[in-house]
Each structure stands twice: as C-alpha cells, then as structure tokens.
Amino acid sequence: MLAIDASDIVFDLGDRRVLDHAKLQAEPGEIICIWGPSGGGKSTFLRVLGGIEKPSLGSVRFFGRECDMAKPSPLDEARDEVGFVFQNSALIFNMTIFDNILLPLKFRRDKLRSHRRVHRLLTVSLRDLPLMLWDRHGGDRDLRERVDRAMQNMLVYDLKGKFPHEISLGMQKRAAVARAMALNPKVLLLDEPTGGLDPLSRQSFLALVSNLNKLRNVTIVLVTHELDLPQALGAKVSVMHDGALTEPVPFDRLRDSDVPFVRELFLAEKRPEDGEMLTDERIFERLSGPQAAPKE
Numbered sequence: 001m002l003a004i005d006a007s008d009i010v011f012d013l014g015d016r017r018v019l020d021h022a023k024l025q026a027e028p029g030e031i032i033c034i035w036g037p038s039g040g041g042k043s044t045f046l047r048v049l050g051g052i053e054k055p056s057l058g059s060v061r062f063f064g065r066e067c068d069m070a071k072p073s074p075l076d077e078a079r080d081e082v083g084f085v086f087q088n089s090a091l092i093f094n095m096t097i098f099d100n101i102l103l104p105l106k107f108r109r110d111k112l113r114s115h116r117r118v119h120r121l122l123t124v125s126l127r128d129l130p131l132m133l134w135d136r137h138g139g140d141r142d143l144r145e146r147v148d149r150a151m152q153n154m155l156v157y158d159l160k161g162k163f164p165h166e167i168s169l170g171m172q173k174r175a176a177v178a179r180a181m182a183l184n185p186k187v188l189l190l191d192e193p194t195g196g197l198d199p200l201s202r203q204s205f206l207a208l209v210s211n212l213n214k215l216r217n218v219t220i221v222l223v224t225h226e227l228d229l230p231q232a233l234g235a236k237v238s239v240m241h242d243g244a245l246t247e248p249v250p251f252d253r254l255r256d257s258d259v260p261f262v263r264e265l266f267l268a269e270k271r272p273e274d275g276e277m278l279t280d281e282r283i284f285e286r287l288s289g290p291q292a293a294p295k296e
C-alpha cells in the first residue's frame with residue numbers, strides 16, 4: 001500500500017494556478033525530495049499534503065486513508081500519520097524546547113479525551129492505545145517519556161530547559177523534527193530543512209534524518225532547492241515544474257529526463273564538490289554531546 005498518494009492537486013490563488021494537477025506517490029520508507037526553483041509551489045504542495053492548506057481540487061491519501069479535503073486540519077484522523085516541520089521550525093518562542101515538544105502530545109491527548117464515545121474507542125489507532133490507557137489514570141509521565149525519547153533521537157536532550165532563541169538554528173531544526181516525531185507519525189514532511197545551516201550542522205542534521213528513516217521506516221517528503229540533498233540522502237527527486245511534479249527518479253536519472261526543463265536545471269546546478277555524507281557512526285562520534293558545537 002502506498003504511504004502517500006496525492007493526486008491531481010490543483011491550487012489557485014486568485015487568477016494564478018500555483019499547483020496544476022500535481023501528483024505524488026511514495027512507497028513506505030521512501031525519501032522523496034521535491035526540488036525546483038523558488039516560487040514554484042513546492043511549499044504550497046507540502047502544506048496541502050500536511051492539511052494546512054486546502055486545495056481547490058484533488059485528493060490526498062495516507063496508507064489508503066483519504067484525508068478530508070473539505071476540512072483540511074491536523075485533526076483529521078488520516079493526518080495523524082503525518083508530521084510537519086516548517087521552514088522556520090515554528091517553535092513557540094516563550095516555551096522551553098521540552099514544552100514545545102510536549103504541546104502537540106497534550107493536544108492529541110485532549111483530542112482523544114473528547115472522543116471517548118465507544119465507537120470512537122474502536123476506531124482509534126493502536127498507537128494511541130497506550131496514550132489513552134495511561135490517560136485514564138490522569139498521568140503525564142508517558143507523554144514526558146515520549147518527549148525525552150524524541151529529544152534523544154534527535155540529539156537535543158540536553159537542551160530541554162532552553163528556550164528557542166538560546167539555541168542554534170541547527171538545534172532548532174532538530175527540535176522541530178523531534179516535536180513532529182514525538183507523535184510517532186509514519187510520514188514526515190520537511191520544508192527546506194537545511195536552509196541557513198552551516199556545513200557541519202547540515203551534515204549532522206541529514207544524518208539524523210537518514211537515521212530516522214532507516215530506524216523508524218518513516219516515509220519522508222522533503223522540499224529543497226539544494227541538489228546535493230537528494231544525493232546525500234539517497235532520495236528520489238521529483239521536480240516542481242509549471243505547477244506539476246515530475247515522476248520521482250533517483251538523482252542520477254535527472255540528466256536523462258524527458259522534460260527539457262529538468263535537464264536544464266540539472267546542468268545549471270553547480271555540482272557539489274563534496275556531496276558525500278559523513279556516516280552515522282562518525283556523526284555520533286563527532287557529536288560528543290547533544291550540545292556539542294562544531295569545533296572550528
């Protein structure tokens with residue numbers, strides 16, 4: 001079964017058609033990079049996938065479950081499978097990193113509380129069962145443990161008491177991924193996740209994302225205009241062109257694309273000198289602790 005099946009997404013802004021029958025399919029565990037020039041509609045497409053933006057037409061399914069496009073909302077049950085990381089991380093400035101990550105977990109628990117009717121209990125997903133059972137005892141410990149685990153996975157555990165402005169951009173991005181992953185989604189959507197990062201933070205961030213993908217088998221759709229990213233992640237690339245998405249292909253096959261625009265873009269892009277990624281072991285070795293700053 002497909003992890004993501006978005007078909008014929010149309011998005012109009014006034015007279016302008018930003019998305020014109022854009023399609024995307026992803027198998028479970030795949031990483032797909034949506035690549036293309038600025039202003040092409042990449043972020044808009046991702047927001048439609050994440051249920052943040054309502055398309056004019058089209059449908060989105062996650063693992064065969066159709067999302068309600070009439071009421072796009074993170075409350076939609078099909079979208080419980082999906083974590084979203086905004087381009088600017090969107091951490092709440094006056095909350096600690098720990099509380100930032102805890103907030104959506106509490107939000108979901110409250111949502112489950114308000115869905116206690118028996119037929120709701122029967123339809124609730126298995127993943128939420130421990131959350132609900134624990135909730136019967138009124139405890140918060142389970143949620144706090146989830147936050148701790150999510151922070152450990154993204155190597156930001158030591159930053160739990162810090163506020164967003166007290167940590168680096170790279171750490172903010174990691175915290176934002178930890179916040180999305182704490183809900184245990186099967187699909188993770190990332191908008192320009194490496195924008196503005198220095199080379200080392202960038203590499204370690206990518207290694208952590210690659211780890212999540214391997215260990216949790218989470219399907220990832222990532223928007224970027226940096227062409228070395230798909231190489232570093234071993235991801236397929238789908239190009240946003242004229243409001244539509246090309247068929248995802250491995251990076252190397254872009255140069256043979258049937259679409260002239262894709263071939264031109266491929267050739268115009270400066271090839272990275274050092275597209276190679278540090279291995280996960282080396283990254284963890286280098287990062288002696290979660291707060292380890294790059295040694296200049």
Ligand SMILES: Nc1ncnc2c1ncn2[C@@H]1O[C@H](COP(=O)(O)OP(=O)(O)O)[C@@H](O)[C@H]1O
Pocket residue numbers: 013018036037038039040041042043044045
């Ligand atoms: N909420 C919005 N209001 C006005 N214009 C928007 C909005 N969302 C997107 N756009 C416009 O849609 C086009 C595509 O934007 P975007 O999806 O952000 O592109 P990309 O992420 O590829 O740079 C741009 O021209 C942008 O100005």
Ligand SMILES: [Mg+2]
Pocket residue numbers: 042043044192
């Ligand atoms: Mg964008």
